[in-house]
Amino acid sequence: MTGTKLVALIIALAIVGGIGAVMVIGLAVNAIKKEIERVTTVDIEEPPPPEEPDEPPPPQENTAPPPPVAPPPPISIAPAPPPIQTQPTIPPPSPPALRIPPPAPAGPPPAPPPPSMARPARTKNERSWAARIQENYPARALREEIEGTVGVRVTVTPDGRATGCTVTSSSGSDILDSAACQGMERYARFEPALDDAGNPTNGSYSTRITYRLN
Incomplete structure (x- = not known):
């Protein structure tokens, strides 16, 4: 066979195949159209609506019989109350009499306290020892011609001597202040x-000593 x-x-062969394909496609299309028409022409019947139920009869009212009416109780009228008898007021009983015992016999009066014999310390031969204090004029105060008055306070012992001297007012000179306490x-x-x-007993004494040049 040549070319x-x-x-x-x-x-x-191609022509024969094409014709056959066209015929097959046409038959298929016709079959599909008939199936569609058969499906679309199906009649659908709607179910009838349900019947409405009959209305129930209205309920009957139960009317209770009226309660029995009891007759009112009889009213009893009491007789008049007996009269009230009043009694005179009874005075309260008198309180018992108080018995006061007689006072105890007075005893002898207490003895008075003994008189106090307390007294402060007093100087003894003051002129004598005061002159001796001034005679012991400090030598340095004499040279420097220092004068002044010294206030002192001492403790007086039970045997009458002076101790614990303190200066209550200074003369302005330590020499005179020291000499005054030493002299006391x-x-x-x-x-x-x-x-x-x-x-x-112990006591105290205060005085002033004056140092003056003649």
């Missing part, structure tokens, strides 16, 4: 202070 004949044979503790003599029973 020309082979080509002609292929063309003829050395020369001063006292009658000691007494307590309430008259026994010697």
Whole structure:
């Protein structure tokens, strides 16, 4: 078979195949249209609406019989109350009499306390020891011609001597202040202070000593 004949044979087969395909496609299309028409022409019947139920009869009212009416109780009228008798007011009983015991017999009056014998310390031979204090004029104060008055306070012991001298007012010179305390503790003599029973006890004494140049 030559090439020309082979080509002609292929063309003829293609033509025959095309015609057959067209015929098959046409038959298929017709079948589909008929199926669609059959499906679309189906009649659908709607179910009838449900019947409405009959209305129930209206309920009957139960009317209870009226309650029985009891007759009112009889009214009893009490007789008049008995009269009230009043009694006179009874006075309260008198309180019992108070018995006051007689006072105890007075005893002898208490003895008065003994008189107090307390007294402060007093100077003894004051002119004598005061002159001796001034005679012991400090030598340095004499050279420097220092004068002044010193206030002092001493403790007087039970044996009448002076101790614990302190300066209560200064003369302005330490020399004179120191000499005044030394002179009091050395020369001063006292009658000691007494307590309430008259026994010697510690006391105090204050004085002023003046140093003056002649």
